[in-house]
Amino acid sequence: MSMRKGEATRARIVAETGRQAAIRGFGAVSLGDVAEAVGLSKSGLFKHFESKEAMELAALDQGFDRFLAFNWANADELPPGRPRLEAVFDNWLDWTEVENAAGGCLINQAAVELDDQPGPLRDLLRMRIQRWRARLKAEFLALRDPPISETEAEQAAFQMKSFILGHSEQRRLLDDERARAYARAAFKALLDRTQA
Amino acid sequence: MSMRKGEATRARIVAETGRQAAIRGFGAVSLGDVAEAVGLSKSGLFKHFESKEAMELAALDQGFDRFLAFNWANADELPPGRPRLEAVFDNWLDWTEVENAAGGCLINQAAVELDDQPGPLRDLLRMRIQRWRARLKAEFLALRDPPISETEAEQAAFQMKSFILGHSEQRRLLDDERARAYARAAFKALLDRTQA
DNA sequence: TCATACAGTGACCGATCGTGCTTTTTTAGA
DNA sequence: TCTAAAAAAGCACGATCGGTCACTGTATGA
Numbered sequence: 001m002s003m004r005k006g007e008a009t010r011a012r013i014v015a016e017t018g019r020q021a022a023i024r025g026f027g028a029v030s031l032g033d034v035a036e037a038v039g040l041s042k043s044g045l046f047k048h049f050e051s052k053e054a055m056e057l058a059a060l061d062q063g064f065d066r067f068l069a070f071n072w073a074n075a076d077e078l079p080p081g082r083p084r085l086e087a088v089f090d091n092w093l094d095w096t097e098v099e100n101a102a103g104g105c106l107i108n109q110a111a112v113e114l115d116d117q118p119g120p121l122r123d124l125l126r127m128r129i130q131r132w133r134a135r136l137k138a139e140f141l142a143l144r145d146p147p148i149s150e151t152e153a154e155q156a157a158f159q160m161k162s163f164i165l166g167h168s169e170q171r172r173l174l175d176d177e178r179a180r181a182y183a184r185a186a187f188k189a190l191l192d193r194t195q196a
Numbered sequence: 197m198s199m200r201k202g203e204a205t206r207a208r209i210v211a212e213t214g215r216q217a218a219i220r221g222f223g224a225v226s227l228g229d230v231a232e233a234v235g236l237s238k239s240g241l242f243k244h245f246e247s248k249e250a251m252e253l254a255a256l257d258q259g260f261d262r263f264l265a266f267n268w269a270n271a272d273e274l275p276p277g278r279p280r281l282e283a284v285f286d287n288w289l290d291w292t293e294v295e296n297a298a299g300g301c302l303i304n305q306a307a308v309e310l311d312d313q314p315g316p317l318r319d320l321l322r323m324r325i326q327r328w329r330a331r332l333k334a335e336f337l338a339l340r341d342p343p344i345s346e347t348e349a350e351q352a353a354f355q356m357k358s359f360i361l362g363h364s365e366q367r368r369l370l371d372d373e374r375a376r377a378y379a380r381a382a383f384k385a386l387l388d389r390t391q392a
Numbered sequence: 393t394c395a396t397a398c399a400g401t402g403a404c405c406g407a408t409c410g411t412g413c414t415t416t417t418t419t420a421g422a
Numbered sequence: 423t424c425t426a427a428a429a430a431a432g433c434a435c436g437a438t439c440g441g442t443c444a445c446t447g448t449a450t451g452a
Contacts, residue, residue, distance in 0.1 A: 005449070006399065025309050028223035031440060043442080044400045052440060103312055112308040113221050115369040116299055126369060133370075158378040162362025166354055169361065173311040173322060174329075182354040193385070201419065202429065227410060239411080240430045248410065 010048040010058075012038045017059035022103030025113050026056050026121065057120055063106040064128045070095050080142040082191055088139075089160065089187050093180055096168045104172050108165065133157055143195050156194050163187050206244045208234045213255035218299030221309050222252050222317065253316055259302040260324045266291050276338040278387060284335070285356065285383050289376055292364045300368050304361065329353055339391050352390050359383050 016037045020029045031052055035042045049055040071091040078084045096105055103109070111129070114122040140153040140160075147153075163183045170179035212233045216225045227248060231238045245251040267287040274280045292301055299305070307325070310318040336349040336356075343349075359379045366375035 009399075023312055024223050025221045027220050030438080032438070040399095041401055042440085043402075046441070047399060104308070109308055111365055111369050112300070112305055115365070116219055122369075130370065154374070155378050155381060158362055158366060158375075159359070159382050161365070162358040162379075162382070163355070165361035165365065166358025169307055169311070169357070170354060173307050173318075174326065178350070179354075182351050183358075185351060186355050186358070189389070205429080226408080228408070236429095237431050238409095239413090239432075242411070243429060 006048065009038070009040070013040075013045060013048055013055065014058045014062045017055050018063045018106050019103060021056065021059055022063075022106040022109050025109060026060075027113065029056065031055075053120065057124060060106070060110060060121060060124055061128075063110075067095065067105070067107055068132070080139060082143060082195060085136075085139050085143075085160075085191065086187075088136075089164075089184075092164050093167060093183060096164070097171060097180065105168060108168055133161070136160060140194065143191075148194065152194070156190060159190050160187060163190075202244065205234070205236070209236075209241060209244055209251065210254045210258050213251050214259045214302050215299060217252065217255055218259075218302040218305050221305060222256075223309065225252065227251075249316065253320060256302070256306060256317060256320055257324075259306075263291065263301070263303055264328070276335060278339060278391060281332075281335050281339075281356075281387065282383075284332075285360075285380075288360050289363060289379060292360070293367060293376065301364060304364055329357070332356060336390065339387075344390065348390070352386060355386050356383060359386075 013034065016034050017029060020034060020037070029052075031042050031045055034055075035045055045055065049058065071088055073091060075084045075087050075091075078087055107125070107129070110121070110125050114125055136157040137150075137153045140156045141147045141150075143156075148156075163186045166186075167179050167183035170176045170182065209230065212230050213225060216230060216233070225248075227238050227241055230251075231241055241251065245254065267284055269287060271280045271283050271287075274283055303321070303325070306317070306321050310321055332353040333346075333349045336352040337343045337346075339352075344352075359382045362382075363375045363379035366372045366378065
């Protein structure tokens with residue numbers, strides 16, 4: 001049997017869990033609310049996940065998949081280095097402003113909430129963020145030939161991520177529409193300085 | 197009567213609430229846990245706060261007071277502009293790394309958690325962050341004579357805050373000890389560019 | 393078509409949630 | 423020291439928490 005129905009339901013549960021976690025935080029997601037939102041009974045959820053934690057784990061994992069797909073979407077077709085970095089940065093800003101209009105970026109929410117809560121959720125998050133960071137670092141290394149140093153590339157990736165975080169707060173909490181302009185200006189200056 | 201005992205207990209409750217909110221998030225703080233941690237019964241808490249929300253409000257407010265006292269501590273004695281900004285930035289990094297070793301910065305946690313949850317908590321947070329931001333902006337304006345433009349100052353304050361956020365993630369979630377070096381280097385470059 | 397594996401329900405568990413109400417213990421001013 | 427007020431405990435409430443279990447309908451592969 002290829003359990004088509006079950007997989008579809010499971011996907012809806014995962015998506016809804018991610019949605020709620022992005023808004024209220026993982027620690028404040030309740031099985032009852034998720035069940036009601038997807039039109040199931042609480043006990044129905046347990047046919048798809050053995051525990052709440054397994055459900056959250058799937059939500060975070062799938063959230064990261066969506067994040068990568070969204071941000072890297074057109075990047076492969078672009079030449080490495082600056083064009084790719086600019087595309088990814090813009091996608092990343094969109095990801096905060098549009099795609100996640102309700103709740104903000106699940107990953108950022110998780111990063112702040114879980115940074116001091118050991119467990120599988122935190123482990124998964126760290127691993128995936130580190131992989132993503134390595135990808136950015138590699139892209140910065142492609143900025144110059146001969147390439148810049150490892151440290152310089154990490155420094156640049158650090159700043160890139162910082163501007164994304166700053167943009168998120170400026171846009172979502174402070175409701176400042178200039179957030180995007182600030183972030184883009186800061187990133188452009190970073191690229192100019194790094195590429196030289 | 198000057199209710200000395202009551203005030204002391206209230207202060208302990210507020211501090212403990214802030215501590216737990218920084219770790220688990222405001223939405224996941226429970227009265228039972230707070231009560232047990234300060235050595236009271238649940239109902240004892242209600243002699244000091246009319247509701248859980250009032251308690252959280254007090255915790256956030258006091259958390260911000262502590263944040264300001266810590267970060268601005270020695271800044272008043274320093275000349276305006278660069279010396280002050282550098283002191284504040286270093287204090288801010290310390291605030292993340294040392295003072296809040298367990299739980300991280302309460303304000304940052306609140307900023308990410310509450311950015312899409314309307315209510316008095318979010319209102320308080322926004323107001324206080326905006327005031328703090330205005331203070332930073334004024335300090336950047338003092339960097340040059342004649343001063344830089346309003347927009348440039350806001351842009352600089354945005355980047356300063358961004359590096360703080362980046363440092364927090366790099367240090368607390370990714371456990372990278374180079375976080376401080378990255379943040380300081382980025383901030384120094386920002387000051388050099390802005391001051392010129 | 394038919395058996396069966398799977399999706400989903402509803403009742404229920406013990407624990408804990410936030411919050412009242414009443415009573416007891418502490419505290420501090422006179 | 424005595425007393426009035428403040429501080430805290432005790433208890434109970436309805437709701438909800440994550441989770442189990444026995445059961446039923448249904449979709450699917452043979």
